[in-house]
Amino acid sequence: MIEIQRLVKRYGDKTAVDGLNFTVKPGVVTGFLGPNGAGKSTTMRMILGLDAPTSGSVLVNGKRYAQHTAPLQEVGALLEAKSIHPGRSAYNHLNSLALTHGIPRRRVDEVIELAGLGKVAKKRAGAFSLGMGQRLGIAAALLGDPQTIMLDEPVNGLDPEGVLWIRTLLTNLASEGRTVFVSSHLMSEMALTATDLIIVGRGKLLADTTVADFIESAGGDSVKVVSSDATRLRELLLGPDVTVTGAAGSEELQVNGLTAREIGQKAADAAIAVYELTPQVVSLEEAFMALTGDTVEYRSNGSTGATGASAAAGDKEQKEVVAA
Numbered sequence: 001m002i003e004i005q006r007l008v009k010r011y012g013d014k015t016a017v018d019g020l021n022f023t024v025k026p027g028v029v030t031g032f033l034g035p036n037g038a039g040k041s042t043t044m045r046m047i048l049g050l051d052a053p054t055s056g057s058v059l060v061n062g063k064r065y066a067q068h069t070a071p072l073q074e075v076g077a078l079l080e081a082k083s084i085h086p087g088r089s090a091y092n093h094l095n096s097l098a099l100t101h102g103i104p105r106r107r108v109d110e111v112i113e114l115a116g117l118g119k120v121a122k123k124r125a126g127a128f129s130l131g132m133g134q135r136l137g138i139a140a141a142l143l144g145d146p147q148t149i150m151l152d153e154p155v156n157g158l159d160p161e162g163v164l165w166i167r168t169l170l171t172n173l174a175s176e177g178r179t180v181f182v183s184s185h186l187m188s189e190m191a192l193t194a195t196d197l198i199i200v201g202r203g204k205l206l207a208d209t210t211v212a213d214f215i216e217s218a219g220g221d222s223v224k225v226v227s228s229d230a231t232r233l234r235e236l237l238l239g240p241d242v243t244v245t246g247a248a249g250s251e252e253l254q255v256n257g258l259t260a261r262e263i264g265q266k267a268a269d270a271a272i273a274v275y276e277l278t279p280q281v282v283s284l285e286e287a288f289m290a291l292t293g294d295t296v297e298y299r300s301n302g303s304t305g306a307t308g309a310s311a312a313a314g315d316k317e318q319k320e321v322v323a324a
């Protein structure tokens, strides 16, 4: 469990983290999202005690990181900056970590196996590819068999097999009841791996929600219907929890609050021909862009920072959405 309360970090006059409050709970994978410079790495560094908060508190498994007598056994972390001696083998790197933290040698063999590093464990870490380096970092994070695992961009540099391996690993760790907190810029991957989401922008909390609720709140449950009589169909479909939009005179309608099946059945009952019936899938990426568009600090030319999902984002109730 990670508990963050009123967390602030200032560097001179730059506020990197601006009053964050959230809890990362055990048993699920929680994604940590935000545009570049949103404060994710700074927050993760404070969780590990690598940076001191200006104010506020961060507890991991009920204590500050520094208060744990065996921190590697409490929280395993992979941050972007790696500190592996390039001349040392993966095995020796893990073994020296284990020796200095009272972790048995057999655990080194276990994590080497778990990370798929068996064939290269005796090779110099300096000769490792980016992907192998990531696997070694993850092996080190898991060495202490920690209750809480925190990974900053773990799929960076991994090939498709590696990406699938990470997804399965994180899901398994969470299903064992561990707390798994992961940042990533790869939205499609996050949508497949995470259940809960913490989204930040300019150091502030933008959303504390689930992937499913977040996508739904961005209009993920609408259905496009093209029919022979849009005017009559619209009247048939309208109800207390149903909204129907469409341009006057157009055959096309957008329906929220009914499934494609329900719409098809109502149209069939009224003998209205349906030419198209398509559930509209809003991606996590679109929902993210809609929410964070205003908080992006570094934007390339030509990017609008918003998509068609923007109008719908925030229309419906989310677990918690905080104004930027």
Ligand SMILES: Nc1ncnc2c1ncn2[C@@H]1O[C@H](COP(=O)(O)OP(=O)(O)OP(=O)(O)O)[C@@H](O)[C@H]1O
Binding pocket: 011, 014, 015, 016, 034, 035, 036, 037, 038, 039, 040, 041, 042, 043
């Ligand atoms: N040591 C530092 N000194 C001064 N400013 C810093 C320092 N570390 C971070 N910052 C600033 O704080 C803000 C948050 O940075 P941080 O690296 O935490 O963001 P991030 O969300 O991890 O970004 P990215 O997705 O690009 O990794 C940025 O504006 C950054 O420039």
